[in-house]
Amino acid sequence: MIRIFAGLLARAVVVLTGTALATFALLWHAPGDPALSIAQARYGTVVSKEVLDFIRAEAGFDDGFWTAFWAWLAPLIQGDFGQSSVNGRDVWPDLLTAMSYTFPLALVSLGLGLAVSVPLALIATRRPGSWMDRSAVALASVGVAIPAFWLGQLLILLFAVQLGWLPAMGAERTAHSILPAMTLGFGLAASLTRILRSGILEARGQSFLPAFHRRGVAQRNIARDHVAPHAAVPVVTVLGLELAFLLEGLVVVEVIFARPGLGSFLVNAIFARDFPKVQAMVILAAVIFVVVNLLIDLIYRILDPRMDGRDA
Amino acid sequence: MRSVGVLVVVCLLLAVFGPMVAPHDPTAINIPNRLRSPGGAWLLGTDALGRDILSRLLHGARWSLGLAFVVSLLGLIIGTVIGLIAAQGGRLADWIAMRTTDTFLAFPELIAAVVIAGVLGAGTETLIFALTVTGWMRYARVARGIGLSVSSRGYVVQARLAGLSPLAIARWHYLPSLLPSLTVVWTGMLARAILGISTLGFLGFGVQPPMPEWGTMLLDARIHMRSTPLQMIWPGLAVVLSVLAINLAGDALRDALAEQDAKE
Numbered sequence: 323m324i325r326i327f328a329g330l331l332a333r334a335v336v337v338l339t340g341t342a343l344a345t346f347a348l349l350w351h352a353p354g355d356p357a358l359s360i361a362q363a364r365y366g367t368v369v370s371k372e373v374l375d376f377i378r379a380e381a382g383f384d385d386g387f388w389t390a391f392w393a394w395l396a397p398l399i400q401g402d403f404g405q406s407s408v409n410g411r412d413v414w415p416d417l418l419t420a421m422s423y424t425f426p427l428a429l430v431s432l433g434l435g436l437a438v439s440v441p442l443a444l445i446a447t448r449r450p451g452s453w454m455d456r457s458a459v460a461l462a463s464v465g466v467a468i469p470a471f472w473l474g475q476l477l478i479l480l481f482a483v484q485l486g487w488l489p490a491m492g493a494e495r496t497a498h499s500i501l502p503a504m505t506l507g508f509g510l511a512a513s514l515t516r517i518l519r520s521g522i523l524e525a526r527g528q529s530f531l532p533a534f535h536r537r538g539v540a541q542r543n544i545a546r547d548h549v550a551p552h553a554a555v556p557v558v559t560v561l562g563l564e565l566a567f568l569l570e571g572l573v574v575v576e577v578i579f580a581r582p583g584l585g586s587f588l589v590n591a592i593f594a595r596d597f598p599k600v601q602a603m604v605i606l607a608a609v610i611f612v613v614v615n616l617l618i619d620l621i622y623r624i625l626d627p628r629m630d631g632r633d634a
Numbered sequence: 635m636r637s638v639g640v641l642v643v644v645c646l647l648l649a650v651f652g653p654m655v656a657p658h659d660p661t662a663i664n665i666p667n668r669l670r671s672p673g674g675a676w677l678l679g680t681d682a683l684g685r686d687i688l689s690r691l692l693h694g695a696r697w698s699l700g701l702a703f704v705v706s707l708l709g710l711i712i713g714t715v716i717g718l719i720a721a722q723g724g725r726l727a728d729w730i731a732m733r734t735t736d737t738f739l740a741f742p743e744l745i746a747a748v749v750i751a752g753v754l755g756a757g758t759e760t761l762i763f764a765l766t767v768t769g770w771m772r773y774a775r776v777a778r779g780i781g782l783s784v785s786s787r788g789y790v791v792q793a794r795l796a797g798l799s800p801l802a803i804a805r806w807h808y809l810p811s812l813l814p815s816l817t818v819v820w821t822g823m824l825a826r827a828i829l830g831i832s833t834l835g836f837l838g839f840g841v842q843p844p845m846p847e848w849g850t851m852l853l854d855a856r857i858h859m860r861s862t863p864l865q866m867i868w869p870g871l872a873v874v875l876s877v878l879a880i881n882l883a884g885d886a887l888r889d890a891l892a893e894q895d896a897k898e
Contacts, residue, residue, distance in 0.1 A: 336733055337733075340733070340734070341741055345749070348750060348754075352753045353754065463878065463881060463885075466877075467873075467878040467881060468874050469829050469832060469833060469870070469873055469874070469877075470833075471832075471833055471837075471852065472866075472869075472873065475870070479863050483859060483860055483863070484863075565742075566743070569745060570742050570744040570745055570833075573745060573748065573837075577837060588748070588749070589748070589752075589837060592748070592752035592753060593752070604741075604745075604749060607742065611740060615740070
């Protein structure tokens with residue numbers, strides 16, 4: 323177990339280093355002079371050449387890519403995300419504030435997705451091929467094809483503009499979270515239903531199940547002890563993939579509904595060319611993603627002990 | 635199955651011939667005619683600059699579907715090459731190729747695309763670059779998996795011993811086994827690319843105005859949601875229908891291949 327964990331951890335470190343390197347390389351090659359944008363943020367639009375030289379030396383831009391990369395990475399490893407190049411404030415507190423808007427929304431959406439998809443998949447698979455099953459599949463197929471940015475707009479149009487029941491923009495009250503959570507929850511529910519359905523059907527098709535049945539084990543015990551664990555394996559795997567979907571959806575949804583979360587943080591930072599903020603956000607997303615997938619890998623191995631330490 | 639085929643053919647025809655049947659110039663600005671309701675010479679109405687929405691939708695098919703086609707095909711080529719290098723190129727090449735794939739997979743693809751397109755500056759070239767860089771990994775995984783299983787088969791070993799070049803082996807022995815699975819992956823990635831292009835367009839990082847891309851059109855329509863809500867329906871519907879058609883075609887293809895495998 324410890325050996326497996328060490329292997330997974332080593333892989334996570336490789337992935338995080340790769341992400342940091344790729345991000346830094348991207349920003350290094352971005353058009354425009356990063357020193358100029360820092361200087362303008364600090365001292366206004368007219369900047370002398372001496373100031374630019376000073377900033378370049380300070381940020382390590384003069385000493386080439388690897389020096390500058392290390393000058394950024396070394397504090398980062400110690401938890402210092404640096405300062406915004408636009409307003410000079412520390413990035414980390416702003417990032418924390420954004421997280422406090424994003425995480426509750428993500429959890430509620432995930433809960434909503436599970437609350438819809440689990441019963442739907444159970445009802446659908448009761449009789450495969452029945453009209454219930456077919457309509458669940460149809461609903462899920464259409465659901466995964468609907469982009470979040472469109473669904474969110476349609477919900478605003480219906481519930482905020484036409485009916486006037488719910489607020490659309492902002493995040494001050496709980497009511498503000500209802501439409502964003504519905505947007506994200508719907509997409510999650512659609513894709514989870516598809517995967518759960520095929521997972522349950524596959525688990526049902528296991529050749530040892532009729533043997534239990536003939537031995538007189540109650541149907542509900544078979545479902546609990548043998549079908550459920552089998553169906554759970556693909557679901558756990560897929561939750562990792564759904565996390566990507568969730569993070570991507572959050573970016574769009576927060577922009578549409580004007581929520582000051584991580585997604586808006588990222589998009590605004592890109593538009594403002596505030597590269598320290600962009601870097602911080604990318605690294606944070608990578609850490610979240612890697613940590614969650616690490617946990618999923620571990621749960622996976624507990625559910626299915628046949629997995630050895632090599633490939634997931 | 636047949637209805638899926640019809641839907642896919644309709645999408646293809648629209649992308650190829652749509653611009654030819656468009657009744658108006660999609661970028662011709664006509665302010666006196668702005669924000670018209672559907673009807674008359676403007677079947678779906680006009681947008682905030684008086685441009686014909688139907689014509690923009692039809693021309694938009696070429697941007698939204700055409701770019702998705704380019705992006706998914708580039709990903710297919712790059713991913714297959716990397717996957718085959720991993721399968722055929724020895725342990726070190728395999729390790730490097732697969733850890734690179736892991737790293738690229740370890741980050742939400744769309745967010746990476748947003749960052750790349752946004753940082754490099756919005757535009758069609760950066761859009762293609764951003765979505766290709768974040769869209770080759772699944773092909774690489776599949777190509778490597780099949781490549782490994784093929785490379786141990788007798789006829790491949792013999793071809794190698796007979797001195798056939800790696801390229802020839804790839805062409806004659808790997809490609810036929812790879813094509814069916816890669817086609818299934820490709821349909822999924824095509825659908826993802828359509829969603830990615832329209833999402834980036836909607837966020838303002840994709841195809842730039844005045845070009846009529848569906849996501850960009852939605853961004854325009856958003857401001858006039860109160861006065862002309864129907865404007866927001868059409869581009870979204872176009873995205874959903876094309877993604878649905880491609881996903882269903884992919885599902886049908888996968889089932890057909892599974893059936894064929896079961897028979898063999």
